[in-house]
Amino acid sequence: xxxxxxxxxxxxxxxxxxxxxxxxxxxxxxxxxxxxxxxxxxxxxxxxxxxxxxxxxxxxxxxxxxxxxxxxxxxxxxxxxxxxxxxxxxxxxxxxxxxxxxxxxxxxxxxxxxxxxxxxxxxxxxxxxxxxxxxxxxxxxxxxxxxxxxxxxxxxxxxxxxxxxxxxxxxxxxxxxxxxxxxxxxxxxxxxxxxxxxxxxxxxxxxxxxxxxxxxxxxxxxxxxxxxxxxxxxxxxxxxxxxxxxxxxxxxxxxxxxxxxxxxxxxxxxxxxxxxxxxxxxxxxxxxxxxxxxxxxxxxxxxxxxxxxxxxxxxxxxxxxxxxxxxxxxxxxxxxxxxxxxxxxxxxxxxxxxxxx
Amino acid sequence: xxxxxxxxxxxxxxxxxxxxxxxxxxxxxxxxxxxxxxxxxxxxxxxxxxxxxxxxxxxxxxxxxxxxxxxxxxxxxxxxxxxxxxxxxxxxxxxxxxxxxxxxxxxxxxxxxxxxxxxxxxxxxxxxxxxxxxxxxxxxxxxxxxxxxxxxxxxxxxxxxxxxxxxxxxxxxxxxxxxxxxxxxxxxxxxxxxxxxxxxxxxxxxxxxxxxxxxxxxxxxxxxxxxxxxxxxxxxxxxxxxxxxxxxxxxxxxxxxxxxxxxxxxxxxxxxxxxxxxxxxxxxxxxxxxxxxxxxxxxxxxxxxxxxxxxxxxxxxxxxxxxxxxxxx
Amino acid sequence: xxxxxxxxxxxxxxxxxxxxxxxxxxxxxxxxxxxxxxxxxxxxxxxxxxxxxxxxxxxxxxxxxxxxxxxxxxxxxxxxxxxxxxxxxxxxxxxxxxxxxxxxxxxxxxxxxxxxxxxxxxxxxxxxxxxxxxxxxxxxxxxxxxxxxxxxxxxxxxxxxxxxxxxxxxxxxxxxxxxxxxxxxxxxxxxxxxxxxxxxxxxxxxxxxxxxxxxxxxxxxxxxxxxxxxxxxxxxxxxxxxxxxxxxxxxxxxxxxxxxxxxxxxxxxxxxxxxxxxxxxxxxxxxxxxxxxxxxxxxxxxx
Numbered sequence: 007x008x009x010x011x012x013x014x015x016x017x018x019x020x021x022x023x024x025x026x027x028x029x030x031x032x033x034x035x036x037x038x039x040x041x042x043x044x045x046x047x048x049x050x051x052x053x054x055x056x057x058x059x060x061x062x063x064x065x066x067x068x069x070x071x072x073x074x075x076x077x078x079x080x081x082x083x084x085x086x087x088x089x090x091x092x093x094x095x096x097x098x099x100x101x102x103x104x105x106x107x108x109x110x111x112x113x114x115x116x117x118x119x120x121x122x123x124x125x126x127x128x129x130x131x132x133x134x135x136x137x138x139x140x141x142x143x144x145x146x147x148x149x150x151x152x153x154x155x156x157x158x159x160x161x162x163x164x165x166x167x168x169x170x171x172x173x174x175x176x177x178x179x180x181x182x183x184x185x186x187x188x189x190x191x192x193x194x195x196x197x198x199x200x201x202x203x204x205x206x207x208x209x210x211x212x213x214x215x216x217x218x219x220x221x222x223x224x225x226x227x228x229x230x231x232x233x234x235x236x237x238x239x240x241x242x243x244x245x246x247x248x249x250x251x252x253x254x255x256x257x258x259x260x261x262x263x264x265x266x267x268x269x270x271x272x273x274x275x276x277x278x279x280x281x282x283x284x285x286x287x288x289x290x291x292x293x294x295x296x297x298x299x300x301x302x303x304x305x306x307x308x309x310x311x312x313x314x315x316x317x318x319x320x321x322x323x324x325x326x327x328x329x330x331x332x333x334x335x336x337x338x339x340x341x342x343x344x345x346x347x348x349x350x351x352x353x354x355x356x357x358x359x360x361x362x363x
Numbered sequence: 364x365x366x367x368x369x370x371x372x373x374x375x376x377x378x379x380x381x382x383x384x385x386x387x388x389x390x391x392x393x394x395x396x397x398x399x400x401x402x403x404x405x406x407x408x409x410x411x412x413x414x415x416x417x418x419x420x421x422x423x424x425x426x427x428x429x430x431x432x433x434x435x436x437x438x439x440x441x442x443x444x445x446x447x448x449x450x451x452x453x454x455x456x457x458x459x460x461x462x463x464x465x466x467x468x469x470x471x472x473x474x475x476x477x478x479x480x481x482x483x484x485x486x487x488x489x490x491x492x493x494x495x496x497x498x499x500x501x502x503x504x505x506x507x508x509x510x511x512x513x514x515x516x517x518x519x520x521x522x523x524x525x526x527x528x529x530x531x532x533x534x535x536x537x538x539x540x541x542x543x544x545x546x547x548x549x550x551x552x553x554x555x556x557x558x559x560x561x562x563x564x565x566x567x568x569x570x571x572x573x574x575x576x577x578x579x580x581x582x583x584x585x586x587x588x589x590x591x592x593x594x595x596x597x598x599x600x601x602x603x604x605x606x607x608x609x610x611x612x613x614x615x616x617x618x619x620x621x622x623x624x625x626x627x628x629x630x631x632x633x634x635x636x637x638x639x640x641x642x643x644x645x646x647x648x649x650x651x652x653x654x655x656x657x658x659x660x661x662x663x664x665x666x667x668x669x670x671x672x673x674x675x676x677x678x679x680x681x682x683x684x685x686x687x688x689x690x691x692x
Numbered sequence: 693x694x695x696x697x698x699x700x701x702x703x704x705x706x707x708x709x710x711x712x713x714x715x716x717x718x719x720x721x722x723x724x725x726x727x728x729x730x731x732x733x734x735x736x737x738x739x740x741x742x743x744x745x746x747x748x749x750x751x752x753x754x755x756x757x758x759x760x761x762x763x764x765x766x767x768x769x770x771x772x773x774x775x776x777x778x779x780x781x782x783x784x785x786x787x788x789x790x791x792x793x794x795x796x797x798x799x800x801x802x803x804x805x806x807x808x809x810x811x812x813x814x815x816x817x818x819x820x821x822x823x824x825x826x827x828x829x830x831x832x833x834x835x836x837x838x839x840x841x842x843x844x845x846x847x848x849x850x851x852x853x854x855x856x857x858x859x860x861x862x863x864x865x866x867x868x869x870x871x872x873x874x875x876x877x878x879x880x881x882x883x884x885x886x887x888x889x890x891x892x893x894x895x896x897x898x899x900x901x902x903x904x905x906x907x908x909x910x911x912x913x914x915x916x917x918x919x920x921x922x923x924x925x926x927x928x929x930x931x932x933x934x935x936x937x938x939x940x941x942x943x944x945x946x947x948x949x950x951x952x953x954x955x956x957x958x959x960x961x962x963x964x965x966x967x968x969x970x971x972x973x974x975x976x977x978x979x980x981x982x983x984x985x986x987x988x989x990x991x992x993x994x995x
Binding site for chain 1: 578627632
């Protein structure tokens, strides 16, 4: 067994798991339910410039009506290319942004309303986030112990200094680092180790829901494998629920249970993992799967892809994908498709609804 | 006769804590019209290899020993002016970030025409015609109008196409592409690597494609060199290296990559991390992490040894034995 | 302590220091000046501020190496009979004290405003930045003259005690702006970094984020600016004293001495003006050079 696997097992034997994922009955309410989430940013020029140069107000609809459910213990992955809004969805779900419209429920209660009240702190214990850039997600001036202890101090989970230190040590061991690393500074660690420190920090408050914004995109392949394995092990032991954001479909295939594909702020397809990868419905999903460079099976002919993601400030009318879609018709150019259940999968496409593809 | 030959290249960085060897005795060659991939993780030295070939090593880095030969002539020891003529005319370069590769103050056409007139004996009108043709070849629509646009008026994928056009402007025989698709979306990435393949084959230009993405290598390259800690671990035809890796590091790397076709509970992982430049182990640089390590690995550094269809720097193949450990006497 | 110093000397900054002759010389000069200033009562041969010890008969004596000079007064005396060498040390005391005090105050105010503007944004940011713009359009001298005039009108009898307060306040009022701007810029960058977002997700209050997370990371450029601005503050103080709105003549700073000596320059009694001038130049130059070196030494790490 590798050192990391041994460490993880030792940690499990010391701490009983919090909630077992397999105990949830099939019809239990989802832990996270997002309903028509939308976020619009005002990126207009300053008022004076607008008046003098007569420029219009410019609104960026980063997220435009996204709804999904995540059951306890599951992983929902959101994939898409740049500008699709997946990072904004992540930040909406941890309370870093206020939604312009819609909202989400966490364990039955309205999360954004709760964030505004003093009880919001309780909610923040249960929802945590892991970020993409291992070099910017840790304060370069703080030692690792302070970084991991911050949530513990903030929520007054451990007030006794000895107990606090012991807990920090435990968390470090659970991600495969040594307790002697607590006095070091972030720059003394590699990218993969820093990401593990971020995971330890996120787990400090024993959250139920972790939002992971491209946690392995900045890491090398071998380090990525280590971090993904740790995340999966921790999920199994602690019954964690993940929202996993990524642009790498192979990684998504490895970690997720459900996959949602986003394009220009909208969800175009939402399906269980195997269904999505084996028989993708939406033309954009098919295009994405086709475009991934494959290591084996490279001689296959592919449908050429055309066009680029349009400017999010000026999305096309109707279906956002219509300029690039090989199956476009007039209805697509005028009417925006709604995400609906078709054959066990949720797709937003007129052609699929009409049975054309 | 090979187009580019690198022989025993050593690149060092003198620092106050001692001299760091970033590239330690690298040798490989590129045939005319071939696409060679150079793959490795961060810190392996692949970008440095590209930079040394183009002659753009950042001081205090320098070529400490070895040779780089283009068409049989040394280019690593040329004075600045001579190297400037080689760069652009014989070697073109494509870098990772298309935004910073183009000068934002000049129109795309002006940058293209400048490169063309510097290296080819054409006048302004002929150069402009050629620039428009290049833009058309790289798939930029309405090339006659867009030639006068500025870089910020192009999207990311379009800009990378312009950079490719710029690299090909003076008809070089070798293109060094350093992570050309890493900053692009997946769908654009597919377009760009197709473009790179076709346009280089059409013009007979060889390509040295540096990247960390094995998928891109598999789709594009003829041969691939896998780098580890400043050395080449394995080199050979791309499908052999991917499907039948001879070096334990290559095998580990292939196993780590999540595959679209196979569902696995846990990804294979290689324990430990690539050693830092000032702490490279004696013998084979991979020996602390290798599952098939034996005594010789810890003391002697292996050269590239024939191992079937590829060449690997691994003592497992020293006796022309198979890849099974323990068979060596 | 010794081990710590040795470790520091071996580190990157220490190494850069050892390799830069300018920095070493500048540090030595600055150290000597500061030493003399701080320990003036023990180091100086006389006390020029003690009016009881002054004798007008000693006035305007030339330095010791001229004829007519005396070894009692190594650099000569001024028009009141004060020993120039001692006056240099005591005057440097005032100059350095005013310089450091005004810089410390400027840093405190500027950093606070800059953090608030960068972190809170919105109208707070707009108001503070317009305030900066307004302050920048006033030269320090005019502000000082204004405040001095106002002070004198308000407190006609407290002139002496007030003089130093006025000096410090006027230099501070125009000095804080550059810190505010620099810190605001750095804060805007740090605010979007993921470690700040992580703290927000955890639920840490904005004040604690500003103080604990952002502040340590924006202080780098501030330290460099502060070192250089000490020199500027000292020169500004000297200018103000030269103009007569600074340190009073009974406890002269270097600037006052220069002014006093100016009248005697053309009658050949150069020492009253030149030596304080040289001292001023030495202090300002050495502090400036140290600041330059610090900026360069910190730079690669800041990147």
